[in-house]
Amino acid sequence: MRLKPMQTKQGFKTQQGFSLVELMTASALSLVLVAGVATIYMGSRQTYNARDELSTMQENARSAINALTKHLEHAGYTTPAHLPLAKAFYVAGDTVPVSKSCGGGADSLVINPVNLVQTDDNNAASGTGDTISVVFYADASLGVDCANSATPASCQVASAPNPDYSRVYNSFYVDSVGGMPNLFCAGSRTSTAIPVAEGVEAMQFAYGLDQNDDGTVDTYLDATAVKAASRWYQVRTIKASVLVRSREPVFNAAEARNYTLLETNYNRNDRYQRTVHTAVIYLRNLAVYEGGA
Template structure:
């Protein structure tokens, strides 16, 4: 005996097959767009924060490198290699070898409205480019591409990227103020103050800061800040460093 198959009413079948209404679909779309907007905003903010932190880390790394580089070079300026030989058996009163540096320990040029140059020399075995030299003369300058470079032995090499400017001042014996190269006697310089304006951004076309954003920084380490609007995406920071010429001290 066959069992009877229940037959659903037509009205109930139609009700079960109904989908979303237009209003429900529009509400769902609006909610989805809001969620996408919030997530996109959070992502962009996080990305911008990361790029700024990465650029700041790069600035700090470049500042440490520049401080170490100039510190080593300036402290060595005027160093002379002295060889002490035993007393002569024939002349006990022979004059000892000279301990005065035979070259020019330090020199520099002041560039109005641009980057200064600094030249350092000492007795050694290699120059700033790693070339063999018994008395290297290393000239430091900033080129038009925003790179700190060294000129030695007729060759030029890039030492550090993303350097906008270099300002150098000097202090001489008996004075406390630091003056530009045009106002000092280089033979009496005892210490040097260098200000580098560094910049950094993320790799490629990614920006560390938004284009056209106002930036405030001390461009010459004088404690007088300037506020400028830049559109290149770089962030900038001025670092100041002061070093004593140990071999030029009285």
């Protein structure tokens, strides 16, 4: 009897590894994939940041325009008594009456001019643009300055021994806090100016004049031209333009850009995003105002 030789079955095939070329190819493809994902992520993040900053800038611009509109439109309010007011704007050469009381001695400083600024043009090189200051008389219906500080009843036109002490002044200008530009309000009833809108980097104003008293604005001039022509009494509207900056840098690298506020150009070369916003403010009190030059 012949015995068959024992045969062993191969349960598994011999495993074969990747070649060096295949490993290098796979690694390269992985790097390309990771780089693509990273690029998409960074792009999406930058887009999100830009949109977030843009939304914030638009909100800050609305706050600035609303604050300017709310308080500048009070210019020239002379109460139902129509008290005389030479100008509805505080400009260079004007005197601000200062009194610690309205006669009774119990009121705090009635008009505090320490933080007030005059209505003036500033060259774009200054970086912050124009300043503006308006004047009106305080009574029971309107006696609060832009910092929300009220005029005491004894200092309002119905009670004050001198109507000059019933005047309220509101000034607006641009300044920085911790490197962040802000629109500031300085009220004559307040000892400290307060920021009212963040990110406002510069502003410009033009004044609409009704030169023939037909109820229509004929031309827009800057403060220097209005003052030179002694035509503050013809001002009926204010065109306000603000340059608003993002809180954080948005662009990957500095970009040179030019921004035009009315007729003034501002050049910037950095990574911040900016927008320009313009509005016309109608001075309803001056539409029927008959003052002096």
